Amino acid sequence: MTTTDARTSGRKPAQLVDMNWDPITRIIGNLGIYTKIDFANREVVECHSTSSLFRGYSVFMKGKDPRDAGFITSRICGICGDNHTTCSNYAQQMAYGVKPPKLAEHITNLGEAAEYIFDHTLFQDNLVFVDFCEAMVKATNPGVLARAERTDAPRGDVHGYRTIAEIMKAFNPFEGEVYKEALKVSRITREMFCLMEGRHVHPSTLYPGGVGTMPQPSVFTDYLSRLMRVIDFVKKAVAMNDDVFDFFYEALPGYEEVGKRRILLGCWGAFQNPDVVDYRYATMNEWGKAMYVTPGIVVDGKLVTNNLVDINLGLRIMLGSSFYEDWVNEDPFVTHDPLGNPVDMRHPWNQTTVPVPQKRDFEGNYSWVMSPRWYHPGTGEHLALDTGGGPLARLWSTALSGLVDTPYVKATGGGIRITLPKGEKLPETTLEWRIPKWSNTLERDRARPYFIAYAAAMALQFLEEAMGMLQSGDTKVFENFEVPDESIGCGFHEAVRGVLSHHLVIRDKKIANYHPYPPTPWNASPRDIYGTPGPYEDAVQGQPIFEENGPDDFKGVDIMRTVRSFDPCLPCGVHMYMGKGKTLSTVHSPTYGANHG
Amino acid sequence: MTTQSGTTETRADAPRGFDEITILWISEGMSCDGDTVSLTAAGQPSIEDVVLGLIPGLPRVNLVNKVLSPSLGGEDFLAPYRKAARGELEPFILVIEGSVPNQNIIEGDGYWTSFGNDPATGEPQTLNWWIDQLAPKAWAVVAAGTCATFGGIHAMAGNPTGCMGLADYLGWEFKARSGLPVVNVPGCPIQPENFMETLVWVLQHAAGTAPPPPLDHMLRPQWLFGKTVHEGCDRAAYYEQADFAKDYNSPKCQVKVGCWGPVVNCNVPKRGWMSGIGGCPNVGGICIGCTMPSFPDAFMPFMDEPPGGTLSSMVIKPYGAVIRRLRGLTNDMVNHEPRWRHNKQKLTSGYDPHWRA
Numbered sequence: 001m002t003t004t005d006a007r008t009s010g011r012k013p014a015q016l017v018d019m020n021w022d023p024i025t026r027i028i029g030n031l032g033i034y035t036k037i038d039f040a041n042r043e044v045v046e047c048h049s050t051s052s053l054f055r056g057y058s059v060f061m062k063g064k065d066p067r068d069a070g071f072i073t074s075r076i077c078g079i080c081g082d083n084h085t086t087c088s089n090y091a092q093q094m095a096y097g098v099k100p101p102k103l104a105e106h107i108t109n110l111g112e113a114a115e116y117i118f119d120h121t122l123f124q125d126n127l128v129f130v131d132f133c134e135a136m137v138k139a140t141n142p143g144v145l146a147r148a149e150r151t152d153a154p155r156g157d158v159h160g161y162r163t164i165a166e167i168m169k170a171f172n173p174f175e176g177e178v179y180k181e182a183l184k185v186s187r188i189t190r191e192m193f194c195l196m197e198g199r200h201v202h203p204s205t206l207y208p209g210g211v212g213t214m215p216q217p218s219v220f221t222d223y224l225s226r227l228m229r230v231i232d233f234v235k236k237a238v239a240m241n242d243d244v245f246d247f248f249y250e251a252l253p254g255y256e257e258v259g260k261r262r263i264l265l266g267c268w269g270a271f272q273n274p275d276v277v278d279y280r281y282a283t284m285n286e287w288g289k290a291m292y293v294t295p296g297i298v299v300d301g302k303l304v305t306n307n308l309v310d311i312n313l314g315l316r317i318m319l320g321s322s323f324y325e326d327w328v329n330e331d332p333f334v335t336h337d338p339l340g341n342p343v344d345m346r347h348p349w350n351q352t353t354v355p356v357p358q359k360r361d362f363e364g365n366y367s368w369v370m371s372p373r374w375y376h377p378g379t380g381e382h383l384a385l386d387t388g389g390g391p392l393a394r395l396w397s398t399a400l401s402g403l404v405d406t407p408y409v410k411a412t413g414g415g416i417r418i419t420l421p422k423g424e425k426l427p428e429t430t431l432e433w434r435i436p437k438w439s440n441t442l443e444r445d446r447a448r449p450y451f452i453a454y455a456a457a458m459a460l461q462f463l464e465e466a467m468g469m470l471q472s473g474d475t476k477v478f479e480n481f482e483v484p485d486e487s488i489g490c491g492f493h494e495a496v497r498g499v500l501s502h503h504l505v506i507r508d509k510k511i512a513n514y515h516p517y518p519p520t521p522w523n524a525s526p527r528d529i530y531g532t533p534g535p536y537e538d539a540v541q542g543q544p545i546f547e548e549n550g551p552d553d554f555k556g557v558d559i560m561r562t563v564r565s566f567d568p569c570l571p572c573g574v575h576m577y578m579g580k581g582k583t584l585s586t587v588h589s590p591t592y593g594a595n596h597g
Numbered sequence: 598m599t600t601q602s603g604t605t606e607t608r609a610d611a612p613r614g615f616d617e618i619t620i621l622w623i624s625e626g627m628s629c630d631g632d633t634v635s636l637t638a639a640g641q642p643s644i645e646d647v648v649l650g651l652i653p654g655l656p657r658v659n660l661v662n663k664v665l666s667p668s669l670g671g672e673d674f675l676a677p678y679r680k681a682a683r684g685e686l687e688p689f690i691l692v693i694e695g696s697v698p699n700q701n702i703i704e705g706d707g708y709w710t711s712f713g714n715d716p717a718t719g720e721p722q723t724l725n726w727w728i729d730q731l732a733p734k735a736w737a738v739v740a741a742g743t744c745a746t747f748g749g750i751h752a753m754a755g756n757p758t759g760c761m762g763l764a765d766y767l768g769w770e771f772k773a774r775s776g777l778p779v780v781n782v783p784g785c786p787i788q789p790e791n792f793m794e795t796l797v798w799v800l801q802h803a804a805g806t807a808p809p810p811p812l813d814h815m816l817r818p819q820w821l822f823g824k825t826v827h828e829g830c831d832r833a834a835y836y837e838q839a840d841f842a843k844d845y846n847s848p849k850c851q852v853k854v855g856c857w858g859p860v861v862n863c864n865v866p867k868r869g870w871m872s873g874i875g876g877c878p879n880v881g882g883i884c885i886g887c888t889m890p891s892f893p894d895a896f897m898p899f900m901d902e903p904p905g906g907t908l909s910s911m912v913i914k915p916y917g918a919v920i921r922r923l924r925g926l927t928n929d930m931v932n933h934e935p936r937w938r939h940n941k942q943k944l945t946s947g948y949d950p951h952w953r954a
Contacts, residue, residue: 127664359705
């Protein structure tokens, strides 16, 4: 059971109101969040997350040429499609037995770094922060805004704003200074991306076996000059976010409970180390640990494993509340992995996707999303891991492993040290992200600007190494290969909002089975066959309500902050019911909503 | 956020257009939201320039888009869509993003994609219902991206949803209230500036400051899709010299390693992806025909030479080989400086101040 226990002391008789948000705005895709809120005890007692879109990638990719997979799967996502292409190429490289030249890895890493910087900036400053901006706080917590006007911003020397309220004002949509600057920064960083991957969001220069990007000095110069143009913005963003989030803890005691869940984080690793990676399954644990973001599964604050083979073998795709037929009686595609370990029938390699469109029923099936879980061999639990929106799991996993040690980024066990060079106005700056006490809404959001800094710092290293290779005359970026008659492959990567894996089975040189597992199925999954809710549901369920509005003009900002903290990217959807909710029968149930057995 | 609009009269007798217009954007087709994300990449002009009234000759624009909406979502966000469906919001431009699924193949109560709920029943409201309600009332209808224009990736062979493009769904002869057909801006995703430019033209037309945008037989803006990738490609000269890349390590023409540029209608190599940066074949990405009605099936497998490429590259070989050699000779010649540039004591440039014809 992974639900967070509800607080059960000193409860009043419940006053339950149905509140729905469908579609949820300022996210990618369609997501609906359906809740029951107890206004007497100011708490969310039940939450269902539903997505209302099915497109059928796993269905229509069958029988196609496997080399097309990277081009096709990019179209799964309109903000991080390149993460899919990259991950697909990782899986294909394993299946074809090809290792791209080192320079191709640097170019791919540079493209992905630009994507992280762009995507996190656009999402944090133009979508998430609207929930923390002056206009929103005025409408939901006027008392907090009044306090923010009286509170000095501790890091004003870095970002230039005197009070917390001034920072909030700078994030007002379409008018605030930072909101507008972030849009411009998101364009400069997308130009960096286009230099490496051709275009955004569906890259044109990434191939299995390498890249088509021409490694000329000007490509790297153009990238570097743009990176240096945004480096001070990155430093300022970290300072502004820290000020605002620290203030929220202070102004609303107990806010750490918002969106808090048991620490169950997954990270599949990012930025291959070109000197180590060979894409063979047999050596996957070694090259996985050599990545510049370390893969890992963190349970209750401890590292369970950082071996990609263990991570792979523990994957279980569960049904329970989704609009699909089970595949458990089909023939398996893969009974054993290349090392001889047995592969479960519920592993993506063996999955068959059979859509069954049907009426939405919150007591039965209610979502087009399945329920990915990770089987913990030590405890026998099927864990509903979340990604912490991406950055939280990446930083946490990397910090605990303590393996990353580069000139710009160092994992210290208790945190991550990131050094950014001098910019136009701000000096060289060393930032330190420390492992937080909670896996909650504010910490998911706080991690995001730190990971922007992390990606920018790593980009500097990749640039230096790539330029060094180019200057020594090493310009090979593509390695040829043959598609084998029969093969399997898996790719592990970090999409912007968290874990991403692609699982591929080839027969007769064609795709026999292909299942991508992006972060959102992990985060947005509905209740599985055991009744375990998915992370959005679990994080919202039981969270306190701090908004000052009552049921009649309730906006649900605390709930939306929680959902958005995961960086939902559903090319699928969420709705919110605004205004007068439907009052349910008032029941006295002290532990209602604590556990769904 | 107020603007003086419709101030630039093009002709004395021009009808005055609208002072204000709403854009209702629905990305709940079968989409990845990549066209909305691409829209935010445009800087020429940017979406905030349009919304803040910084572009002359436009009406005041109210943009309603899920990804950018400051609202919290749900009914608050859906209010303008509901108002338009009731016929109480005029004028508006309807933008559809994503493929339109075929609901008719579902037996029973299921749905492929929905947008909000039916207030009466609480059941998901299908995208198809919204299109049926809104398209006949819209002043203009725009399809953003290849999914909405022609069906795109989700409509490839073997797809389970029977999806299609917006004009396939509404009928190619459909006309919005302005008399404009569906305005198709293909691209997977849309090239940011191509889309913004088209949108601005439609908005100018709404303001009465411009005629309708010229569209081709597939309802695409003529000035953007009238030429092929090859006609704007940096690497086209290599083709003319029959100098082809054999793999992706080469800066030369990629037609033998999967590029469909010679037969694809798209201006991306000419224009770049954003602010002139990137593109596809220019920077080493094969053209996979993502703007085309037959995308993706006609172009798969993407990394193999297009069938027509074999013949055309064979035909150009003898000519290209000769031309390349001749150019090589001439190039060598023009790489030498003339003889009179030296540091000796005598001037040999032919200087003569008294020269007469």
